[in-house]
Amino acid sequence: MDYTYAPGRNHLFVPGPVNIPDQVLRAMNRNNEDYRSPAVPALTKILLEDVKKIFKTTSGTPFLIPTTGTGAWESALTNTLSPGDRIVSFVIGQFSLLWVDQQQRLGFNVDVVESEWGAGANLEVLASKLAADTAHTIKAVCIVHNETATGVTNNLASVRKILDHYQHPALFLVDGVSSICALDFRMDEWGVDVALTGSQKALSLPTGMGIVCASPKAIEASQTAKSLRVFFDWKDYLKFYKMGTYWPYTPSIQLLYGLKAALDLIFEEGLDNVIARHNRLGTATRLAVEAWGLKNCTQKEEWFSDTVTAVVVPPYIDSSEIVRRGWKRYNLSLGLGLNKVAGKVFRIGHLGHVNDLQLLGCLAGVEMVLKDVGYPVKLGSGVAAACAYLQNNIPMIPSRI
Amino acid sequence: MDYTYAPGRNHLFVPGPVNIPDQVLRAMNRNNEDYRSPAVPALTKILLEDVKKIFKTTSGTPFLIPTTGTGAWESALTNTLSPGDRIVSFVIGQFSLLWVDQQQRLGFNVDVVESEWGAGANLEVLASKLAADTAHTIKAVCIVHNETATGVTNNLASVRKILDHYQHPALFLVDGVSSICALDFRMDEWGVDVALTGSQKALSLPTGMGIVCASPKAIEASQTAKSLRVFFDWKDYLKFYKMGTYWPYTPSIQLLYGLKAALDLIFEEGLDNVIARHNRLGTATRLAVEAWGLKNCTQKEEWFSDTVTAVVVPPYIDSSEIVRRGWKRYNLSLGLGLNKVAGKVFRIGHLGHVNDLQLLGCLAGVEMVLKDVGYPVKLGSGVAAACAYLQNNIPMIPSRI
Amino acid sequence: MDYTYAPGRNHLFVPGPVNIPDQVLRAMNRNNEDYRSPAVPALTKILLEDVKKIFKTTSGTPFLIPTTGTGAWESALTNTLSPGDRIVSFVIGQFSLLWVDQQQRLGFNVDVVESEWGAGANLEVLASKLAADTAHTIKAVCIVHNETATGVTNNLASVRKILDHYQHPALFLVDGVSSICALDFRMDEWGVDVALTGSQKALSLPTGMGIVCASPKAIEASQTAKSLRVFFDWKDYLKFYKMGTYWPYTPSIQLLYGLKAALDLIFEEGLDNVIARHNRLGTATRLAVEAWGLKNCTQKEEWFSDTVTAVVVPPYIDSSEIVRRGWKRYNLSLGLGLNKVAGKVFRIGHLGHVNDLQLLGCLAGVEMVLKDVGYPVKLGSGVAAACAYLQNNIPMIPSRI
Amino acid sequence: MDYTYAPGRNHLFVPGPVNIPDQVLRAMNRNNEDYRSPAVPALTKILLEDVKKIFKTTSGTPFLIPTTGTGAWESALTNTLSPGDRIVSFVIGQFSLLWVDQQQRLGFNVDVVESEWGAGANLEVLASKLAADTAHTIKAVCIVHNETATGVTNNLASVRKILDHYQHPALFLVDGVSSICALDFRMDEWGVDVALTGSQKALSLPTGMGIVCASPKAIEASQTAKSLRVFFDWKDYLKFYKMGTYWPYTPSIQLLYGLKAALDLIFEEGLDNVIARHNRLGTATRLAVEAWGLKNCTQKEEWFSDTVTAVVVPPYIDSSEIVRRGWKRYNLSLGLGLNKVAGKVFRIGHLGHVNDLQLLGCLAGVEMVLKDVGYPVKLGSGVAAACAYLQNNIPMIPSRI
Structure with missing residues (x-):
């Protein structure tokens, strides 16, 4: 049937x-290519520059990872944190719940701040936790920008304000899966350290690319983070970025051309x-x-x-x-x-x-x-x-x- | 721009x-093929059987002509009539007008029956003309089933009844461009001699295939019709049908596979x-x-x-x-x-x-x-x-x- | 099976x-569009300019007809000639034979010049016929540039030289089906009056577009040519060209975009x-x-x-x-x-x-x-x-x- | 450029x-779909059955993971082993080297057996290690079936024979990235515990799906393996398999349909x-x-x-x-x-x-x-x-x- x-x-x-735009479907309707030829790095170089615009960052470093949003979460966490690290995270619906579940299973010490489903993240609790944390034991604040299960958008500018108010050095990690390219998101202005989205959301591509963007502070953290990781390790990417070949393993040729087309449409519309x-x-x-x-x-x-x-x-x-x-x-x-x-x-x-x-x-x-x-x-x-x-x-x- | x-x-x-169904777009997304290999005739054979169903005919002979509705009109007329032949034709809107224009330019002697735009064909006038035509000088009745310009559907069963009532042997030629596959159409039951449609209408394909179906009586007429024709000549098709290679000239491989997919969807829906x-x-x-x-x-x-x-x-x-x-x-x-x-x-x-x-x-x-x-x-x-x-x-x- | x-x-x-280039397949992988919106005429306008380049003409008028090479032949003949007109035509293989067959069936008076299959057109016979025709009863010289059945390329420059030598005003009609975009072809320089090709040949598109290009002299001839024609009538095209809507009947949206992509590739390669x-x-x-x-x-x-x-x-x-x-x-x-x-x-x-x-x-x-x-x-x-x-x-x- | x-x-x-077959490109040329509708699970169910055939297994459990071969490696290791576990692994070229690198970075205690590049895995060393390991400290033998860097195919049947000879319970983990669907591979017969491949290799799909198949023994091992993992965790898949919805996170709709088409072609050829x-x-x-x-x-x-x-x-x-x-x-x-x-x-x-x-x-x-x-x-x-x-x-x- x-x-x-x-x-x-x-x-x-x-x-x-x-829905995938027809222009993107067309761009993706293609045979495989040798990803080690000069063509694919040339395309990748353009994409890595272009994709920064959807995060509104100039200082961030993007990674185009062959994975889903769940994998992008894992990339954000394992590259910046070490097992046992204390993090503050909010549960306001199913997806934030799943991220917290991942955080716990990856061995972090999660301060879970729950809200009723339908409400936003409780930033007052965040403020009080940060206020109390003069020893800076909190290594990261993790928040879902837009909770897809309840249709709730959190106020990221406020999170940054609170962090700044307490001059707290915690990393600011944002799940932008159902927000980036659709809601106002400003990585640099809001001092976000890791932001991430998935190709199948507002970018209107097929599933299969987790797009993660790391601030200089996050990149620095990744050099000492002790979480075990290989597939998701930024180090491998950075090594290949430096070599100009860009890919530690085989990318999806189709998604690269699709991303180009998707970004072009977004920039054409503005x-x-x-x-x-x-x-x-x-x-x-x-x-x-x-x-x-x-x-x-x-x-x-x-x-x-x-x-x-x-x-x-x-x-x-x-x-x-x-x-x-x-x-x-x-x-x-x-x-x-x-x-x-x-x-x-x-x-x-x-x-x-x-x-x-x-x-x-x-x-x-x-x-x-x-x-x-x-x-x-x-x-x-x-x-x-x-x-x-x-x-x-x-x-x-x-x-x- | x-x-x-x-x-x-x-x-x-x-x-x-x-709109073209995605299944059809997929079926058409293909390279050219050698149309003289056994594969294309095998596909054509199936199509010629299947396409009869949309005309509700078992005795008709279909032609899949690389042309548009305008060309299909020309195929219907030039294969069954000779210059100077008297035909009755109705003008009820822009497309029936264009067909009459074609009939006149091709040298037929057209009895034009006009209606106000928004009304159907005046079948009373048809009846009186047929009644008067005891000498059977009228060789064909040409009618547009559905006038696309005014949204008017003519009653073809009534046309047949009138023809039968006067036992008039005129050919019954029907433009089904915006009706076949969408409106009730019964070639055999209504004794239609030539029916035609275009691929880009209810079949939901791209433009480029004129689909013409001829009754045995129309096929017979084509053997003596004196209108000059080559590209639209059924004789060439019939010769290749007999040989089992089917094509007097190169068909669109893509439209053949597209037609297969389009018909399959129609039969799946019923x-x-x-x-x-x-x-x-x-x-x-x-x-x-x-x-x-x-x-x-x-x-x-x-x-x-x-x-x-x-x-x-x-x-x-x-x-x-x-x-x-x-x-x-x-x-x-x-x-x-x-x-x-x-x-x-x-x-x-x-x-x-x-x-x-x-x-x-x-x-x-x-x-x-x-x-x-x-x-x-x-x-x-x-x-x-x-x-x-x-x-x-x-x-x-x-x-x- | x-x-x-x-x-x-x-x-x-x-x-x-x-073989169709992947870029062209992608360009054609699209839904239908309203051909009366401003988008399709804008595209058509570009195409009509661009397509002239493959004929190497600046003065010619191109027609993009939803048909095959056989239809393009018919378009060339019926728009420029009247029934009974005397034409010289060469049989050197199967395709030139079929064209001659068409010429005869369309009612022209064809002087057939035959060569052995494998040889080129006998231009000496042409010369003697033109020499003898001081009354200019020969209205056209029809020649296949490249006979696909035998792999023979005729010398069109020589044909022009002979016509000029005898100052003969006959129209010079060329089947460029398997030559244009692949062999050296110079419409203006060689004084070709009608040249034609089919989309599925060197343009590397699907079948379905007959591309015909007419010199000013051919356009002039079309105003008095008495061959009956509607679907293939240039007059209808010219009327819509003047109106800026370009299409007397529905074009294949897909082939238009495909032609754009095909020409772009040809111009990119040179x-x-x-x-x-x-x-x-x-x-x-x-x-x-x-x-x-x-x-x-x-x-x-x-x-x-x-x-x-x-x-x-x-x-x-x-x-x-x-x-x-x-x-x-x-x-x-x-x-x-x-x-x-x-x-x-x-x-x-x-x-x-x-x-x-x-x-x-x-x-x-x-x-x-x-x-x-x-x-x-x-x-x-x-x-x-x-x-x-x-x-x-x-x-x-x-x-x- | x-x-x-x-x-x-x-x-x-x-x-x-x-190279991707045209049939597969066509199957993948489609819009996204709701993966929680009944259609996607129904398709997935078929795929999970069909994909077992390319591993020649009836008892294995396959996972279709949105990742690359590198991720498939990680899935195989982290689901079956705990940090510090001793494993035997062979370096015979670049890809086996990268897998060993991953094994080490994921915290396993790797007994590396090196061969000259161009030679196969040194199975004599394996035999001696297994012989010596009466305490069964070796938890797994990891081997690349076909080393893509040197064109070397290892003899997996011999590995199984050696394991059996010493009645050693170590898990048998096989990288079949450039072998499965192309070389003779028999998961059940050879007692392979985890086998894996990537979509862009002999399956002839785009990159983006890591296909991992686990024996019952491997599934059992996964219940106690202590390696931290979430994205790659089989548990999540197995939970959704039981529920009949199959997907712990969003799959690529296009790759699912592509896999169906690819498998159909393989089964059609045999x-x-x-x-x-x-x-x-x-x-x-x-x-x-x-x-x-x-x-x-x-x-x-x-x-x-x-x-x-x-x-x-x-x-x-x-x-x-x-x-x-x-x-x-x-x-x-x-x-x-x-x-x-x-x-x-x-x-x-x-x-x-x-x-x-x-x-x-x-x-x-x-x-x-x-x-x-x-x-x-x-x-x-x-x-x-x-x-x-x-x-x-x-x-x-x-x-x-």
Whole structure:
């Protein structure tokens, strides 16, 4: 049985992996190449410069690792820390939970700061921990910029302010998996030491490339960090960077050309325009949710995520049924509620290469699904609310003016 | 300047060329092959059998001609008629007009039966002409099944009834360019002698293949027809069919594999389900138009087209501005009004590989465009009307139940 | 049964359709687009300028017709001539024969000048006919630049010289199907009135685009030519050129982007370098044939074709068996002998996007096939002869120096 | 500067990444999908069954890890061993050296057994170590099946015999990166505990999937192994296998479909036929090397590799110049000599989706390069020797008989 066939195009609104632009698919539709020829290093050199722009860094050192976000996490941790090191980390949903789990399994001493799911990281607790840590036993603060499970965006500028306030030298490690290239992220300005994302999120590529960027301070830390590592070891990369061949092991030729195409599209649109588009789509989605009379899982406006909206369903509805039905009847892919919010929320991912009409098709689909599962939605209400906002806010397409 | 870039996917709602399924794009993504090897004839043999199903014929002979719909018209006419032959032909919009123009330029003696644009073919006039033609000077009746310019579907079963009523031997030639694979079409049952379509319409392929199907009577006519022809001559095809090599000149290898994939998808969905889907999308579109308070260019329900809806705009609006704005602001491609209805209608094509949520995205886009150009539409109203209908009528996706 | 699978890549050495560059495949791997949006005319405008360069014309008017070479022939003839017009045409092999057949079936009065297959067009007969035609009853001279069936290249400069010598105003119509983009061709310099090629030949695209270029004199002739035509009528194109929308009917979006990519590659390599590469590959092939002790079907060096070599086999071998075996055992596609030379020659096409090592793989394959069918070839002999020449003549790849 | 353009197709003869079949490229040319829908687990389930066949195991548990061969190594080691564990490992070339380096950096106590580069693993030393190890302090024997740097294939059956002879319980860990799917490999029969390969080698996919297969004994070992690991931890996979969702983190949708297509091609050809083809291509290459008067880096016939041949050049030639020139002049990609044999050998990879004529094109290219760099090769000699063997040994293509 081929589950994949259905008339028309799948509306892919999970918060990753996301829709790949046709230009990127084309760029990736190619045979393998000898990665030791002059062509691949030449391409890599350009990519390593270009990719820094999505982190808004000039001093960072990027690594394009053949792995996923989970591997990128491991790269960030094992290159900068030693087993037993004390770190502060926040649990605010499933992905931050998984990162903490990784931190613990890798042997770090994790001060876990939990929030209710739907709330942001508790930065007051961070402040008090840093205040108390005059001996600087805390080696790193680890935080997920955007918690994909609950649609919560943490305030990284505040984290930096707190670190600075206490003049604390802890490394500042950020999971930007569902934020970078979609939300405002400023590595240098916010003094982030390691930032990372995955290719299949806002970059709109296939899965398979973990993109990690390290500050000079992080690079320095990596020279003494004692965590065992080989595949994820930055040292090997840096050695090959110096030699100009760039790759300690075979990269995916296809993902390299794909990354080039993806970055070119982002720069053509303008990174800040991309971020503005995500804000517009996020706002439209939230207006629709409100019009449906449903609650956003995100508790406060300051934490609203522009890449994913987690929608709380009434207790008499199983949110998994919404996802199932979207897929089975409308060729619509929505995100499940995970762990603590399983059955309670469904998620609309609105990140990557996606536009307003695609979102409106999705919202119309959600309305029909809601009706299917017994929620008394007024059909068209969410779309109307979204359109009322969008019609005033969508810019002309620059290349077509 | 690259006009093509815009974030997200283009909503392609012109009535052709239409969206190509990914499966078909994949099938076509291939190098050339020697078309004289055993592989290409083997594939062709299968295609010639399979393609008959979309015409609902068992006795017809199909030709897969490297040309467009215009060329397919020419193939139908020149193979069955001789210069000076009298034919009856209907003008009900731009495409039937162009066919009549071709008929005249090819030297036929055309009895043109005109209708107002928005009305169907005047079959009463046909009846009276046939009644009067006891000498059988009329050699062919030519009719466009679905006039793409006005969204009018003609009743082919009635044409056959009239021909039979007068026991008139005229050939029955049908342009099915925007109908076959989308609307109910029954070559054998309706005694159609030549039916034709183009690859870029409901088959959802690229442009480049004119698909013509000839009844035994048409094949017989082709043996004596005196119109000069070589490229379009069925004789050359039939000669190569007999030899088992099939091709008098080089076919597009890519389109052959693409056609295989396209037909496979249609048969997987079920041709009648495909037709039902078009009816559903057409109905939803018409409900939206009504909700917007706009008029359908098609004058009577019996002529409503399930593949394209021509929407009449108020006199104070230029419909071209709607199309322009859709493209420039919303990455939405709509059809222009052509010739007599230029500036007065815009068209929503809803044919080929397209589904409900894509249509709803389009409808939401149209609403915003309407507002942009000063029409006092209630945002969400069309989508709501369409959803109310669709939510009760969309079947579960069979492969996913 | 899927005939297409075999380990490794097919060595495609038929004289068309030829190997498509990966860059072109990528460019064509795309969804349909609205051809009435501003994007497609903008692209077309560029293409119409660029394509003139492969004809070496500045004054010509090109037409990109959705058809094959056979259709391009018909376009050239019907737009410039009227039924009954006297034309001189040469038969030197299967393709020139087919063109003459078309000319006759389209109602022209054809003076056929035949040569032995393997010889070039008999220009002495042409001279005497023109000399005798003081009344200028000859309206056109039609000649195939490169006869694909026998590997014979005619001398077009001589044809022009003869026409000029007799100050004869006949139109000069050239089939450049297997020459343009591969052999030296100079439309303006040689005063060619209509030149044409097909996308699947040296342009290295899929089949489906007939590219026809008309001189001002040919355009003028088209205004009075009385041959019936619609699909192939230049008038319709010229009308849309003037309007800036360019297309009288739907073009293949994919082939337009493919043509752009194909031309870009040709211009990147340099058209004259492309022609030199074809000469190099042709020379290498002929040296191999000589080393095998086999005869070239082309009778004199002046007619040697740089795009295809027809190899004569000894009488005790059926050349079809060579082609069959190449395909069945070595995944090698060679050209059959056609018509008069069926069973007597096989053909090696060496045109389009192909390089030296690919050719050498093909030649090694031919050697093994020859041995298979009982010809006492010295294995390696042809490759050695080709290599000895090539090793002295292959230039460095400019982008890699 | 775009290094990639050159007329014709690159002859890619590095020992990985290798040529990707068009069928696989097509299968991978697709948008992302929701990996939590029922479709992806259904596909994964099939893949996990199918992939066992290339290891010739029924009892093994495969893992499809988004990583490279280096990551697959790490997965094999960290899941089965604890820091400080004693292992025996062989250095016979660059890749076995890198694996030993990894073993040491991951904290294992490595008994390194070195051979001269060009020789196989010294199994006598293994025997004596096992004989002496009555306390069973040796926890694992790690061996590279095929050393890609020197073209040496180790005898795994002998390793198993020695382990059995001494009834030693050490785990048997095998790097099959450049062997599996190309050389005879029998996981169950040879009692291999962990075997691994990378997608870009004989499977002929892009880089990005490390395929690891664990015996029941290895799975058992993983439950107590104390090496820290998260990304590479089998436990997470096994948990999701049990749940039927299969993926602890996001897989590459494209590589999953690509793997399906790649396996289908291998099974269509027949795994043993694939292995026989590699033997044929390897033999042909060695015969060519001999004909050129050059030495194989592999010291004895028993170690000859059928996936890569390392060719020793005379001392007055720098082998890097051969590789450079192949790329710059002939669009031929050969493998460099690495580390100890840098400058002394160049490598011809003949693995994956490649056939006889492609190899012959490569060999002809190598001959010209050799002449270019001053080696007095007789042009055609290697091709002749290879052809003489191949012409007697290439089977008919089964689908074309």
